[in-house]
Amino acid sequence: MTSREKILAAVRANQPYETPLPDVPDFGGDSSLDRFTAVLQGIGGQVVEVADAARLDEVVRHLYPTARTVAAEVISATVAVTPETPIETLAAVDLAVLRGEFGVAENGAVWLPGANMLHRALPVVSQHLALVLRRADIVATMHQAYARLGSVDSYGIFLAGPSKTADIEQSLVIGAHGARSLTVFLV
Amino acid sequence: MSHSQKSDLFLLDQERTTWHDETLWFVRQKRDKAVYAVPEFQELRQLASDIKDHTLSRLHFYLQQFEENARRNGVHVHWAADADEHNRIVLDIIRSQGATRVVKSKSMLTEECHLNPHLIQHGVEVIDTDLGERIIQLRDEAPSHVVLPAIHLKKEDVGETFWQHLGTEKGLTDPQQLTEAARQHLREKFLAGEVAISGVNFAVAETGSVVVCTNEGNADLGVNLARVHIACMGMEKLIPRLSDLGVFTRLLTRSATGQPVTTYTSHFTRPAEGKEMHVVIVDNGRTKQLGRPDFRASLKCIRCGACMNTCPVYRRSGGHSYDFTIPGPIGAILSPNIDMKRHASLPFASTLCGSCTDVCPVKIDIHTQLYKWRQVLGQAGELPASKKWSMKLLSRVLARPGIFGAGGKMARHGLRFLPHGLTHAPGYNPWAIARELPAPPKQSFREWHAQTVK
Numbered sequence: 042m043t044s045r046e047k048i049l050a051a052v053r054a055n056q057p058y059e060t061p062l063p064d065v066p067d068f069g070g071d072s073s074l075d076r077f078t079a080v081l082q083g084i085g086g087q088v089v090e091v092a093d094a095a096r097l098d099e100v101v102r103h104l105y106p107t108a109r110t111v112a113a114e115v116i117s118a119t120v121a122v123t124p125e126t127p128i129e130t131l132a133a134v135d136l137a138v139l140r141g142e143f144g145v146a147e148n149g150a151v152w153l154p155g156a157n158m159l160h161r162a163l164p165v166v167s168q169h170l171a172l173v174l175r176r177a178d179i180v181a182t183m184h185q186a187y188a189r190l191g192s193v194d195s196y197g198i199f200l201a202g203p204s205k206t207a208d209i210e211q212s213l214v215i216g217a218h219g220a221r222s223l224t225v226f227l228v
Numbered sequence: 229m230s231h232s233q234k235s236d237l238f239l240l241d242q243e244r245t246t247w248h249d250e251t252l253w254f255v256r257q258k259r260d261k262a263v264y265a266v267p268e269f270q271e272l273r274q275l276a277s278d279i280k281d282h283t284l285s286r287l288h289f290y291l292q293q294f295e296e297n298a299r300r301n302g303v304h305v306h307w308a309a310d311a312d313e314h315n316r317i318v319l320d321i322i323r324s325q326g327a328t329r330v331v332k333s334k335s336m337l338t339e340e341c342h343l344n345p346h347l348i349q350h351g352v353e354v355i356d357t358d359l360g361e362r363i364i365q366l367r368d369e370a371p372s373h374v375v376l377p378a379i380h381l382k383k384e385d386v387g388e389t390f391w392q393h394l395g396t397e398k399g400l401t402d403p404q405q406l407t408e409a410a411r412q413h414l415r416e417k418f419l420a421g422e423v424a425i426s427g428v429n430f431a432v433a434e435t436g437s438v439v440v441c442t443n444e445g446n447a448d449l450g451v452n453l454a455r456v457h458i459a460c461m462g463m464e465k466l467i468p469r470l471s472d473l474g475v476f477t478r479l480l481t482r483s484a485t486g487q488p489v490t491t492y493t494s495h496f497t498r499p500a501e502g503k504e505m506h507v508v509i510v511d512n513g514r515t516k517q518l519g520r521p522d523f524r525a526s527l528k529c530i531r532c533g534a535c536m537n538t539c540p541v542y543r544r545s546g547g548h549s550y551d552f553t554i555p556g557p558i559g560a561i562l563s564p565n566i567d568m569k570r571h572a573s574l575p576f577a578s579t580l581c582g583s584c585t586d587v588c589p590v591k592i593d594i595h596t597q598l599y600k601w602r603q604v605l606g607q608a609g610e611l612p613a614s615k616k617w618s619m620k621l622l623s624r625v626l627a628r629p630g631i632f633g634a635g636g637k638m639a640r641h642g643l644r645f646l647p648h649g650l651t652h653a654p655g656y657n658p659w660a661i662a663r664e665l666p667a668p669p670k671q672s673f674r675e676w677h678a679q680t681v682k
Contacts, residue, residue: 045307048463048511053288055519062282063275065471068268080488124501128419128453147266147478148488161500162452165445165492166418183489184474192470193437196500199477199493204445207485208360208376210383211251212403217359218411218418219445219492 067188070181072146074227077179081149084202085215087224090176094228101171104224105136112163113138115173122159131160137167141200141225143178145186148201151225152186155196164200170220172200176227230573230612235545248380249543255376256537258486259587266482275475277591280528283433283466284518290433290466291509297436301498304506311341314510318343318425318458319350321506325456327352327422333440333447334358335427336374336531337460337510340553343425354425355417357446359410366393372547374554375484375533380546414446424450428461429530430476431507433468437497438507441480441490448494456504459496463509464527476530479589484532517565522600526561528590535584535594541577550574557584561597564605572610575601636672643668 042050078088091100098116105111112122112134120134139158141151151172155161164170180186186199204219215221239245263269283290295305308314314337322330330352332338344365347354356365360378364371366389371377378386383401390396396409426447430439438459440447451457467476481487499505518524536542536556547555552563552571557578563571575598578584584594605611611619625631643651643665652660671679 043307044309044313044511047309048307048509048515049288049291051511051515052291052463052518055515056287057285057518057521057524059285060278060281062468063278065275065475068271084487084491131453132415132419145489150489150493155500160452162449165449165452182474183477184471187471187474190470192435193495193497195498197495198448199489201489201491201493203491204443205491206359206407206444208358208363208378209386209403209406210381211255211376211379212383214404214407216411217407217444217446218357218414218449 065184067184068182070147070185072179072181072185074146074176074179076146077144077149080146081144081202081225084149085205085223086149086202087222088227089224090227097173097226097228101136101138101226105169105171108136108169110135111138112136112159112167114157114159115140122163124160126160128162131162131166134163134167136169136171137163137220138171138173139164141172141174141178143180143186143189144174144225145181145183145199145201146179147182150183150186150199150201152190153198153200154193161196164198165204165219167220169222169224170200170203171224171226173226173228229551231545231549231551231577232573234549234551235577238546238549239544244382245544245546247382248546251379252537252543255485256534256587259483259534259537260486262482262486262488266478269479269482272475272479273589273591276479276530276589277528279467279472279475280590281525283468284464284524284527287463287466287518290468291463294431294433294436294466295509297434298507299436301436302505303436303499304504306506306508308508308510308512310512311510314338314341314460314508314512315343315346317508318460319347319352321456321458322347322352322423325423325504327456329417329420330354330423330425331357331417331421331446331450331454332361332425333427333442333450334361334377335425335460336371336553337427337462338425339371341460341510341512343460355414355421357414357418357450358442358444359407362410362414363389366390370548370553372555373533373536374531374556380548418446418449418453421450421454423456423458424454425458425460426451428459428465428507429480430467430473431461431465432470432473433466435470435497437470437495438465439473440494440496441477441492442494443487443491445492448492451496452500456506457496457499458506458508460508460510463511463514464529480530480532483534483587483589513566517562520565523561523565523597525592526558526565526594526597528592529558529562530590532589534587534589538583538587540579540581540583545577550577557594557598558592561594561601564601568605568608569610572605573612575599575605633672633674640668640670640672
C-alpha cells in the first residue's frame with residue numbers, strides 16, 4: 042500500500058460524521074476611497090491621487106527622482122522585464138510600476154495578479170513598488186474581494202503595504218526582503 | 229525535563245521575563261483593538277469553526293479533490309505518512325534537480341519534521357529566510373513562538389549573533405540597521421537559491437491552490453527566483469472553497485498581530501512557465517488525532533499564535549519551556565498526541581483560565597482539551613508521583629468531614645504558632661516560594677455557620 046492509500050484509508054476510518062458547510066454572507070461594509078487610503082497609510086503605504094491620468098508618468102518620476110532603473114507596464118520604463126529576464130537584471134530594478142486590479146478598503150490590500158507582474162519576482166525583488174489603481178475599483182472586505190476574483194488561475198498576491206518585519210524585539214521595520222516602500226497611484 | 233523545570237531556567241532572568249510577559253500582552257492588546265473594529269468578528273469565528281469542522285468531516289474527499297485539481301494545474305503532489313518520508317521526498321526533489329542551495333520561508337511543519345538537519349546532513353545548504361527564523365538558525369535554536377520565532381531574544385542578542393555570523397559592527401543594536409544587514413545577507417541567498425521551500429497557510433480544494441501569508445515577502449521572493457517550489461503542508465490546512473479564504477484571511481492576522489492582513493497573501497496555483505511546483509501533504513500523526521473525538525478539534529488550528537500571546541503561563545515561561553515545535557496552549561494539546569510520555573507535563577502548564585479558548589479564531593476549546601488530556605494522562609499513569617499521591621491523599625481527606633474539620637483546625641493553630649521559616653519552607657511548600665500564606669482565621673466557616681445559623 043502506498044502512503045497515499047494508507048493516509049486516505051486512515052482518514053476515511055477516523056473522520057467524524059459529516060457536518061454542514063456554511064454559506065458565507067457578504068457582510069457589506071465600507072468600500073470608500075477614504076477608508077482604503079486611511080488603512081493603507083496606517084500600514085506604511087502611501088496613496089497619491091493623480092488628477093490627470095495623462096500626467097501619471099510625470100507624477101511618478103517626480104516622486105521617485107533617484108530611481109534609475111524603472112520596470113513598468115503603465116508608464117515608460119528604462120528596463121524591459123519579461124518572464125525570461127535574468128535574475129541579475131531583476132535584482133538591479135529600483136522601481137517597479139505595475140497595474141493593481143482592485144483595492145480592499147478594510148485592510149489596504151491591492152490584488153496583483155501574476156499577469157500584471159511582468160516577472161513574478163518583480164514586485165518583491167524591486168527596491169520600491171508602485172501600483173496604479175483605478176479609484177472606482179475598491180471593494181469593502183475580503184469576502185467581496187474573493188467574490189470578485191472568482192478564481193486564481195496561476196499566481197497572485199493581495200499586497201498590503203511595503204515589506205515589513207517586527208522580528209527584532211517587536212520593533213517595526215519597513216523594508217524586510219521585499220519592496221522598501223509602496224505607493225498606490227489612484228487614477 | 230518537565231515544563232516547570234524548564235520554566236525555572238527561563239525565570240532566572242527576571243527582567244527578561246517581565247519584558248517577555250509585557251511584550252506578548254501588548255500583542256494581545258493589539259489583537260483586541262483589531263478585533264473590536266470588525267463588527268462581525270464573532271460571526272466570522274463561528275463560520276471559520278464550522279468550515280474547519282466540515283472540512284475535517286469530509287477530509288477524505290477534500291484531500292483527493294485538492295490533489296486532482298493541483299495535478300491538473302501542473303503541480304506535483306506527494307504524500308508523506310511521517311516526518312522521515314516527508315524529509316526523504318523533499319531531498320529527492322532537490323537531488324533530482326542537482327541542486328544544493330535551498331531557501332526556505334516559514335514553515336512550522338518542516339520544523340516539526342526536522343527537515344533542516346536532514347538536508348544539511350546530505351550536503352544541501354538550507355537558509356531560513358524569515359528574519360526571526362534566520363536569527364535562530366544562526367544561533368542553532370528552535371523557534372519559541374509560531375508567529376514571532378525570536379521573541380525570546382533581545383536586540384543585544386541579535387546584534388551579537390549578526391556580529392559573529394554576518395560581520396556587522398560589534399555592539400550594533402538598532403533593529404533598523406540589523407534588519408538592513410539581514411536584508412543584504414539574505415538577498416544574496418535569494419538570488420542564488422535553486423529550490424525554494426515554503427509552508428502552506430491554506431490549501432484550497434476546489435482550485436488546487438496553496439496560499440502563503442508573510443509580512444516580509446520572503447516566500448514570494450524565494451519561490452519566484454528559484455527554479456523549483458516545494459510547498460510542505462499538514463493535511464489539516466485544507467479549506468473547501470476560494471471564498472472561504474475571505475473568512476480566514478480576515479481572522480488570521482488580526483488574531484495574530486493585530487494587523488488587518490499580512491503584507492503578502494500569496495496564491496500559488498500553477499508554476500511559472502518552465503518551472504516546477506511540488507506540494508507535499510503530510511500526515512505525521514494527524515490521522516491519529518482525527519480519530520480522537522475529544523482532541524480532533526485541535527486540527528482546526530490556523531497557527532495564529534493568539535493563544536500564546538494571551539496565556540499567563542506561556543508569557544511567563546517562554547516558548548522553549550514547552551520543548552515542542554508548537555509551544556503554548558495549542559502545543560500542549562497537540563504534543564501528547566505525538567508522544568504522550570515525553571510531553572506529559574504540558575497539559576499541566578495551564579491555569580485552565582480559558583483565555584486561549586476565548587481568543588481562538590477557529591473556536592478550539594483549548595482549555596477543555598487541556599483538562600481532558602490531564603484525565604488521559606492520569607489514567608495512563610503518566611502523572612508525577614508527587615501529584616498522584618497528594619491527589620489520592622486529598623481525595624480521602626475531602627471525602628471525610630471529620631478528618632477535614634480536624635485537619636483545618638490543626639492548620640489554623642499550626643500557622644499561628646509555627647515559625648515562618650517552617651510554614652514557608654520551599655522544600656515542601658512550593659506554593660509559598662513567591663507568596664505569603666494568608667493570616668489564619670479564628671474559626672472555620674462551618675464553626676461560624678453552626679454558631680450563627682441556629
